Amino acid sequence: MTDWEMVIGLEIHAQLATNSKIFSGSATAYGAPPNSQASLVDLAYPGVLPVLNAEAVRMAVKFGLSINATVARRSVFARKNYFYPDLPKGYQISQYELPVVKAGSLGIVLEDGTVKTIGVTRAHLEEDAGKSLHEGLAHASGIDLNRAGTPLLEIVSEPDMRSAKEAVAYMKKMHTLVRYLEICDGNMQEGSFRCDANVSVRPRGREKFGTRAEIKNLNSFRFVEKAINYEFARQVELLESGGTVLQETRLYDSDKNETRPMRSKEEANDYRYFPDPDLLPVLIDEPFIDAVRATLPELPDDKAARYARDFALSPYDAGVLCASRELGAYFEAVVAASSKASAHRESGNAKLAANWVMGELSSALNRDNLEIGASRVSPEALSQLLQRIIDGTISGKIAKDVFEAMWSEGTPADAIIEAKGLKQITDSGAIEGVIDAVIAANPKQLADYRAGKEKLFGFFVGQVQKATEGKANPAQLNELLKRKLGGAS
Amino acid sequence: MLHTLSIAELGLRLVRKEISSVELTRFFLARIERLNPALNALISVTPDQALEAAAEADRRRAAGEDAPLLGIPLIHKDIFCTEGVRTSCGSRMLDNFIAPYDATVVTRLKSAGAIMLAKSNMDEFAMGSSNETSYYGPVKNPWDTRKVPGGSSGGSAAATAARLAPFATGTDTGGSIRQPAALTGVTGIKPTYGRVSRYGMIAFASSLDQAGVFARSAADAAPVLKAMAGFDPRDSTSVDAPVPDYTAALDAPLAGLKIGLLREFFEGLESRNGALIHDAIAIYRALGAQTVEVSLPHLPLSVPTYYVVAPAECSSNLSRFDGVRFGYRCENPKDLTDLYERSRGEGFGPEVKRRIMTGTYVLSAGYFDAYYLKAQKVRRLITDDFRAAFAQVDLLIGPTTPTPAFDIGAKMEDPVTMYLNDIYTIGANLAGLPAMSLPCGFVDGLPMGLQLIGPHFSEGKLLNAAHRFQQETGWHNRTPGGYES
Numbered sequence: 017m018t019d020w021e022m023v024i025g026l027e028i029h030a031q032l033a034t035n036s037k038i039f040s041g042s043a044t045a046y047g048a049p050p051n052s053q054a055s056l057v058d059l060a061y062p063g064v065l066p067v068l069n070a071e072a073v074r075m076a077v078k079f080g081l082s083i084n085a086t087v088a089r090r091s092v093f094a095r096k097n098y099f100y101p102d103l104p105k106g107y108q109i110s111q112y113e114l115p116v117v118k119a120g121s122l123g124i125v126l127e128d129g130t131v132k133t134i135g136v137t138r139a140h141l142e143e144d145a146g147k148s149l150h151e152g153l154a155h156a157s158g159i160d161l162n163r164a165g166t167p168l169l170e171i172v173s174e175p176d177m178r179s180a181k182e183a184v185a186y187m188k189k190m191h192t193l194v195r196y197l198e199i200c201d202g203n204m205q206e207g208s209f210r211c212d213a214n215v216s217v218r219p220r221g222r223e224k225f226g227t228r229a230e231i232k233n234l235n236s237f238r239f240v241e242k243a244i245n246y247e248f249a250r251q252v253e254l255l256e257s258g259g260t261v262l263q264e265t266r267l268y269d270s271d272k273n274e275t276r277p278m279r280s281k282e283e284a285n286d287y288r289y290f291p292d293p294d295l296l297p298v299l300i301d302e303p304f305i306d307a308v309r310a311t312l313p314e315l316p317d318d319k320a321a322r323y324a325r326d327f328a329l330s331p332y333d334a335g336v337l338c339a340s341r342e343l344g345a346y347f348e349a350v351v352a353a354s355s356k357a358s359a360h361r362e363s364g365n366a367k368l369a370a371n372w373v374m375g376e377l378s379s380a381l382n383r384d385n386l387e388i389g390a391s392r393v394s395p396e397a398l399s400q401l402l403q404r405i406i407d408g409t410i411s412g413k414i415a416k417d418v419f420e421a422m423w424s425e426g427t428p429a430d431a432i433i434e435a436k437g438l439k440q441i442t443d444s445g446a447i448e449g450v451i452d453a454v455i456a457a458n459p460k461q462l463a464d465y466r467a468g469k470e471k472l473f474g475f476f477v478g479q480v481q482k483a484t485e486g487k488a489n490p491a492q493l494n495e496l497l498k499r500k501l502g503g504a505s
Numbered sequence: 506m507l508h509t510l511s512i513a514e515l516g517l518r519l520v521r522k523e524i525s526s527v528e529l530t531r532f533f534l535a536r537i538e539r540l541n542p543a544l545n546a547l548i549s550v551t552p553d554q555a556l557e558a559a560a561e562a563d564r565r566r567a568a569g570e571d572a573p574l575l576g577i578p579l580i581h582k583d584i585f586c587t588e589g590v591r592t593s594c595g596s597r598m599l600d601n602f603i604a605p606y607d608a609t610v611v612t613r614l615k616s617a618g619a620i621m622l623a624k625s626n627m628d629e630f631a632m633g634s635s636n637e638t639s640y641y642g643p644v645k646n647p648w649d650t651r652k653v654p655g656g657s658s659g660g661s662a663a664a665t666a667a668r669l670a671p672f673a674t675g676t677d678t679g680g681s682i683r684q685p686a687a688l689t690g691v692t693g694i695k696p697t698y699g700r701v702s703r704y705g706m707i708a709f710a711s712s713l714d715q716a717g718v719f720a721r722s723a724a725d726a727a728p729v730l731k732a733m734a735g736f737d738p739r740d741s742t743s744v745d746a747p748v749p750d751y752t753a754a755l756d757a758p759l760a761g762l763k764i765g766l767l768r769e770f771f772e773g774l775e776s777r778n779g780a781l782i783h784d785a786i787a788i789y790r791a792l793g794a795q796t797v798e799v800s801l802p803h804l805p806l807s808v809p810t811y812y813v814v815a816p817a818e819c820s821s822n823l824s825r826f827d828g829v830r831f832g833y834r835c836e837n838p839k840d841l842t843d844l845y846e847r848s849r850g851e852g853f854g855p856e857v858k859r860r861i862m863t864g865t866y867v868l869s870a871g872y873f874d875a876y877y878l879k880a881q882k883v884r885r886l887i888t889d890d891f892r893a894a895f896a897q898v899d900l901l902i903g904p905t906t907p908t909p910a911f912d913i914g915a916k917m918e919d920p921v922t923m924y925l926n927d928i929y930t931i932g933a934n935l936a937g938l939p940a941m942s943l944p945c946g947f948v949d950g951l952p953m954g955l956q957l958i959g960p961h962f963s964e965g966k967l968l969n970a971a972h973r974f975q976q977e978t979g980w981h982n983r984t985p986g987g988y989e990s
Contacts, residue, residue, distance in 0.1 A: 056605065056606060059830055060825040060830070061586075061604075061605070061606075061830075061831065062586065062592070062594070062599065062602065062604070062707045062708075062825070062826075062831070062832075063585075063586045063592075063604070063608055063704065063705040063706055063707045063708070064704070064705070065703060065704050065739060065740050065741065066741070067738065067739060067740075067741055068741065095821050097820075097821050097824060097868070099824065099827060099845055101827075101829055101841065104825060104829075104830060105824060105825050106821070106824020106825050106827060107821050107824055159829070286869055286870045288820075288821070288865065288868035288869060288870075288873075289868075290817060290821070290868055290873075290877060293710075293711035293712035293742075293818055294708075294711050294741065294742065295741050295742075296741055296742065
């Protein structure tokens, strides 16, 4: 049996968050009535000309600097010629031979915690096409040109990824990065961030790449993973049964979880690229680059390194908290509020805050489908709750119930603890009394425990917490119970 | 006899209130009605808009405004988009196309106060050298209606020669202003590439197209070019440089001017044509200019280079005419491919199709390097030749065309012979240089043109040299028989 290796390269299309289109003054807002954002330039009327939106160039440069790429001092827009109703000019304006960004890289964290560097071959500017509409139209197709001319940054990776998981990690990292840079809203449902995956296989150890298939227009991380894995299996099966892989474009059908050929090679277009004579070469000088560099925010990797260093977080936790600027900001606000309120070492607070932000808070947000900015519990309120764990007022377990109440009622932690009488029992005498009663009520279990069935320890903990409604201080309970079960009086 | 007056003289009469713009407009509209049917120089005449604009110009004058073109009528080549008026580009494809906006050239001349009378006939999408490729039929040369007026701006040239308007606009991609100006005995200037905005001018070959002027003299062309020229933020290839007062520079002396005689232009030149050019050179010498022979070794490659570059760009520029959003759409398309094929097949004429096919071919995988890329390299060599020449001389001089106007139908079956008509004019387009043609005499009763080519942005110098020549000669004042009154 051949051991097959998967080789993946991604072409990510990120819609740039400019206010107007790349070559016209039309707005780029999503969801406007069809063709309400299509000017004469977007409609390719006779005589109109494109004028480059400088903001799109600025965003591309910002991206290039963030992945340590070369920003081309001179880049050129070309025309990619083909006929399609959603392409009004009969050509797409796209950078071809001379892209604005060349040779960068991005690090991804693998499952075993090691960092792998993925090469970014290039990133170029181009215009998006419109959309063909077929629903609700009998014997006709509609064309909506609102999206035509929306600026795209196409980010092309090297074929450096070796599993679907790596591809997803890379795409997620890019997704995080473009939102950090505020050059793309990252909205995958609306198609603002999507990718094409080039997949090939080869016997492990062989240098030469196999023939690749390109899977078009994947707009969720889940689909990327599933489509790549399907494609890998398809190619391996094909090769093992003596077939050959065709270089072709395929479409992923998420309902059937399969990829299908989009168009055959015979129909493949000859795009007849040539430099667009309506646009001058884009010339970028040092002062422009420096000015863009000055607008770079703290990048995800730098922030994660800072979290790991300053808050003693694991690289994994730090990475999760840096997935978006907003999440990081929330986390830091919790830490800041906690540091103010507590004499404890900051890193201890931070670790607790990290666990809560990644745990309870994230699941509550996911459950209600909310962004971090719309959290029902503010960083300050969460910090107060964590404070009550640290100062021993409540246990971590009780805190989860308090958090649920805070989330649903919007009440501060202290008020809930007070109202529901959730304050932890730290009086040893009181806890001992309950333990004695539990032991007395369960002689069989006591005998079994003493005969060596130590697993029953948990049973006794459970009984005591049941009797105290979970309020017994866990550490004290453990210590006292161990002593009592061991035979001490 | 208002049609014999220069723009300056007409302006003076308007200032003195001897005539109104409305009267002047009526005069030329009547002339169009009487004389155009034999010429077919115009595709659309717009009397209502013209009279309305003339009344507005009269109001502006009454309010104390004065400007060289305020109230002066003109004719626009039908390649410029004009809001609310059919803009056909000489093609069936756009026969039903009412432009929803004005080209920048149109806007600028409108705000300068010029009055559009009509839109002129032209080779389809400006592709042609004889005006015979127009969907609206050939334009006749006023000097001999059996002859072509040249092209592609043949309608504007014939209309200016027949005095249907004091001036007209045109476009020049490979000689489309200078060649018809020469063949109809009028003055035509193609400015530096980037001098005049291309916005709203239906594209043929974007890197070569440039708008310019037909007029009866350099002195008339000067204020028109001044009004048209200048940076336009809507055209990325327009150049942000100040526009000088071309009129003020017309009379500058030519003493010391260095004029280069282009060796390649004189080789094999027909003797009677050559004699006219040498007469013109003698006049320049008499005016104090020095002449030296210069050579542009790569210039003979300009025709093949042009017929790769221009079709390549046109094949892409004309893709937008697909029957989907505007223009001609075939009846009952079966499917999308049928819609494309028949709309384009029925909407475009043979010359346009020939160039789209040539252009598609030279850009195709496997041929791109051998044709398109090589042509770009030769284009650079030709540009370098001109640059080297302008290190030695101020202007280049030579003929505009190899022969006078030819018979209608004579070259239609032989595109290559037709293409060779542009042999002297194409170089300036490839190098983006300003160039003009001015009447310099007659061969067999037909006018011939003298061509002047200058370095980038030397329009002022060209107009100056042309004006001084026209002060010494009367060729530009000759009017074709039948159009004197």
